[in-house]
Amino acid sequence: MTKAEQETSALMSTATETPATTVQAVEAAHVLQTYKRQPVVLVRGEGVWLIGDDGRRYLDLLSGIGVNVLGHGHPALVAAVREQVGELVHTSNLFFHPWQGPLAEKLTRASGLERAFFCNSGAEAVEGCLKFARRFWYTAGTPRPQFIAFERGFSGRTMGALSTTWDEHYRTPFGPLVPEVRFVSNDDPDDLLSAVSEQTAAILAEPIQGEGGVRPLPPQIVAAINKACGSTGALYIADEVQSGLGRTGHLFHFEALGLCPDLISVGKALGAGVPIGAVLVSERVAANISAGDHGTTYGGNPLACRAALAVMDTLEHGLLEHVRRVGPIFAAGLRELASRHAMVVDVRGAGLMQGLVLDRDAAPVVPAALERGLIVNRTAERVVRMLPPYIISEAEIAEALSRLDAALTAVQGA
Numbered sequence: 164m165t166k167a168e169q170e171t172s173a174l175m176s177t178a179t180e181t182p183a184t185t186v187q188a189v190e191a192a193h194v195l196q197t198y199k200r201q202p203v204v205l206v207r208g209e210g211v212w213l214i215g216d217d218g219r220r221y222l223d224l225l226s227g228i229g230v231n232v233l234g235h236g237h238p239a240l241v242a243a244v245r246e247q248v249g250e251l252v253h254t255s256n257l258f259f260h261p262w263q264g265p266l267a268e269k270l271t272r273a274s275g276l277e278r279a280f281f282c283n284s285g286a287e288a289v290e291g292c293l294k295f296a297r298r299f300w301y302t303a304g305t306p307r308p309q310f311i312a313f314e315r316g317f318s319g320r321t322m323g324a325l326s327t328t329w330d331e332h333y334r335t336p337f338g339p340l341v342p343e344v345r346f347v348s349n350d351d352p353d354d355l356l357s358a359v360s361e362q363t364a365a366i367l368a369e370p371i372q373g374e375g376g377v378r379p380l381p382p383q384i385v386a387a388i389n390k391a392c393g394s395t396g397a398l399y400i401a402d403e404v405q406s407g408l409g410r411t412g413h414l415f416h417f418e419a420l421g422l423c424p425d426l427i428s429v430g431k432a433l434g435a436g437v438p439i440g441a442v443l444v445s446e447r448v449a450a451n452i453s454a455g456d457h458g459t460t461y462g463g464n465p466l467a468c469r470a471a472l473a474v475m476d477t478l479e480h481g482l483l484e485h486v487r488r489v490g491p492i493f494a495a496g497l498r499e500l501a502s503r504h505a506m507v508v509d510v511r512g513a514g515l516m517q518g519l520v521l522d523r524d525a526a527p528v529v530p531a532a533l534e535r536g537l538i539v540n541r542t543a544e545r546v547v548r549m550l551p552p553y554i555i556s557e558a559e560i561a562e563a564l565s566r567l568d569a570a571l572t573a574v575q576g577a
């Protein structure tokens with residue numbers, strides 16, 4: 164054993180009463196430092212609450228960045244995963260298993276697109292959309308090299324998904340990326356209309372930009388996407404990784420905007436914490452995809468599909484209705500809060516995907532909220548982003564708003 168291994172082993176042997184500082188020291192020594200974590204060690208979750216190793220309770224308005232839509236420890240998810248772990252976890256895609264087909268059926272019914280391909284994350288889902296769009300045009304005999312994406316858009320961190328991610332800070336160190344991606348303004352439709360041509364394989368847009376600062380796609384851009392696709396044949400990819408599967412009170416937010424995607428990327432909410440993503444494609448696109456064109460070892464394995472089926476069932480049996488009811492209550496509460504805090508200049512979003520736009524850097528709000536037992540996130544510098552679990556109750560919303568109120572007051576006064 165090396166000295167470092169001995170130290171780690173000594174630290175790990177005290178794992179049952181591991182103090183936060185020890186957990187942080189082991190990570191600092193061995194984990195690639197790509198994340199700036201909050202100084203909290205979370206060990207358990209109950210509903211909308213997360214519990215730290217010191218017993219402190221945090222009201223979770225972030226859901227692991229839009230993932231834990233059933234909250235923590237939801238009985239339907241626990242039962243499905245427990246049962247499936249005991250039966251069969253993984254098969255590879257070389258065999259059939261009973262759960263992938265039914266999940267594909269639910270997702271295709273919900274979206275109106277005809278076929279599903281399963282993967283393991285949001286970035287992989289976007290990657291799949293980009294590949295399938297290229298394959299569509301290649302099979303059609305008229306290959307199209309170009310993709311159009313939007314300023315402030317975020318698609319993930321793999322090479323393809325990074326290529327349609329706007330922020331230079333994420334992209335520049337990793338170039339060269341996929342060529343022929345053009346970014347257009349997310350409020351000037353003429354910019355989009357002049358960029359799209361018969362060389363455009365697809366236009367990719369999040370119905371509400373998440374990482375870009377909770378920015379709903381404006382109606383004039385929606386109209387321009389529909390017009391550009393109609394006149395050039397370009398496909399439309401709806402990146403619903405953050406806005407999809409009930410988050411805004413719609414199963415998919417593109418429906419609310421009047422968009423007609425040929426491909427949809429899904430992730431985050433789909434497994435409620437069990438990693439799974441999906442690409443949904445229209446029959447027209449599917450007809451141009453052949454066996455062997457794309458694949459993944461894990462994608463759509465029995466465990467992930469059982470978890471996702473539990474999420475879809477729960478959504479169908481009242482949870483989507485619940486989001487439709489509490490989403491506007493949450494938004495109204497945030498608007499009321501904004502009216503009392505001069506530094507809040509806007510409230511943006513839909514349903515349980517909301518952002519408070521500040522007149523300054525929102526970073527100090529995160530620790531101020533954490534101190535008050537509330538988990539929120541800052542994105543796009545000036546935006547406090549909230550993506551609560553769908554199960555959040557009216558009383559929990561009121562509690563969260565009161566803690567956020569106190570955090571904003573502390574930041575304003577600092």
Ligand SMILES: Cc1ncc(COP(=O)(O)O)c(C=O)c1O
Pocket residue numbers: 284285286287289317318319320369373374402403404405406430431
């Ligand atoms: C719209 C959108 N697309 C893709 C991704 C990438 O998903 P993942 O982090 O699961 O790879 C994200 C993640 O935040 C996202 O918000």
